[in-house]
Every structure is written in C-alpha cells, then in structure tokens.
Amino acid sequence: MRLYDYHAAPNPRLVRIYLAEKGISIPTVQVDITKGEHQSAEFLKHNPMGRVPVLELDDSTCLSETVAICRYFEALHPEPALFGSDAKNQAVVEMWRRRMEFDVALPAMMAMRHTHPMFAHEKQIEAYAELSRQRVEDTMQWLNGELGGREYIAGDTYTIADITALIGFDFGRIVDLRVPEHLPALWRWYQSVRSRPSSSS
Numbered sequence: 001m002r003l004y005d006y007h008a009a010p011n012p013r014l015v016r017i018y019l020a021e022k023g024i025s026i027p028t029v030q031v032d033i034t035k036g037e038h039q040s041a042e043f044l045k046h047n048p049m050g051r052v053p054v055l056e057l058d059d060s061t062c063l064s065e066t067v068a069i070c071r072y073f074e075a076l077h078p079e080p081a082l083f084g085s086d087a088k089n090q091a092v093v094e095m096w097r098r099r100m101e102f103d104v105a106l107p108a109m110m111a112m113r114h115t116h117p118m119f120a121h122e123k124q125i126e127a128y129a130e131l132s133r134q135r136v137e138d139t140m141q142w143l144n145g146e147l148g149g150r151e152y153i154a155g156d157t158y159t160i161a162d163i164t165a166l167i168g169f170d171f172g173r174i175v176d177l178r179v180p181e182h183l184p185a186l187w188r189w190y191q192s193v194r195s196r197p198s199s200s201s
C-alpha cells in the first residue's frame with residue numbers, strides 16, 4: 001500500500017491529517033504537480049483524471065478521491081470515529097463535511113486557481129475568483145455564529161468536517177483569504193485545530 005501525494009496541495013494534506021489523527025503511517029510517493037508529473041503516462045495509470053491523492057492498495061486497486069480514501073481507512077480503523085459514531089452522528093458529520101467542502105475548501109481553491117500566476121496558462125476568470133472569495137468570507141461570518149455554541153464544526157468532537165474546513169482556510173491564505181481575529185468563535189476554533197499535531201502533516 002502507498003499514497004501518491006503532493007506536499008503543497010490541499011486534498012493530499014486532508015488525507016495526511018486524517019491518517020495522522022488515526023495514527024496510521026503508510027509509504028508515500030511525491031507527485032510534483034508543478035512539474036506536470038500528475039500528467040505523466042505512468043501516473044495516469046493510477047488515476048486517469050490526473051489528480052492526487054491516490055491510494056494504491058496491495059492488490060493494485062487505486063482509490064483516487066480524497067473522501068473515498070479516508071472512508072476506506074475508517075472502515076479498517078473505526079476508532080477514533082472521524083466520520084461520526086451512530087447513524088445520527090454520522091449524518092450530522094457528513095452534512096457539515098459537505099458544507100465545509102462546498103462553502104470553504106472548494107471556493108478557497110477556486111479563488112486561488114483563478115488568480116494565482118501558477119495557473120496563468122489556464123483560463124482565469126477574475127469575477128469567479130471574487131465570487132469564490134466572497135463565499136468563503138460569508139461562510140466565515142455564519143460559521144462564527146454556529147461555533148459560539150460548540151467546540152468543533154459538527155459537535156463536541158473533532159471530525160473530518162474540521163479537517164475539511166482547516167485545509168480550506170489554510171489554503172485560502174495563499175490569496176490572503178484568512179480567518180479574522182474579530183470573529184472570536186471561529187478564531188478560537190481555528191487556533192485550536194491548527195495546534196493539533198496532525199495539522200503539521
């Protein structure tokens with residue numbers, strides 16, 4: 001088993017944080033997307049969509065979506081339960097994970113992709129970047145209110161929803177999209193999750 005990774009990309013980082021929280025260590029292979037290694041013929045055998053992360057199992061099966069990889073390990077190592085415990089809790093965690101994916105992580109990535117010189121060779125739409133930035137900023141305001149009554153995104157325990165939000169907010173810093181200190185509940189949560197040893201993964 002091995003994980004095809006790229007140290008600077010947000011989605012592989014989500015898997016690394018997840019694995020660190022589980023106490024799981026597996027070999028990794030760095031795929032430098034800045035050098036186009038994700039589009040090489042060899043890598044495309046593992047994921048024809050040309051994206052990292054990819055988990056290659058011992059039988060050569062390749063799992064290439066971030067949450068699919070995490071769910072595979074959740075089934076093998078159910079504790080700590082990062083996708084929730086009972087049926088209700090699992091549904092709540094999934095609800096918040098999706099919210100953090102679509103309202104924080106994805107728009108933060110799009111704000112970067114449509115403004116950063118690294119992607120100047122692609123079609124960049126400035127208005128879409130600004131709309132994406134605004135979506136993250138609006139979510140910050142809303143999430144600050146939600147976090148006034150609980151410790152973590154989906155409740156009283158740390159879950160995949162917190163990891164998803166963290167990688168989105170951290171990635172947003174590339175385009176100066178930062179969690180502001182004047183949102184006290186969100187700032188408290190952000191400092192708390194960033195201080196976890198897994199966040200340096």
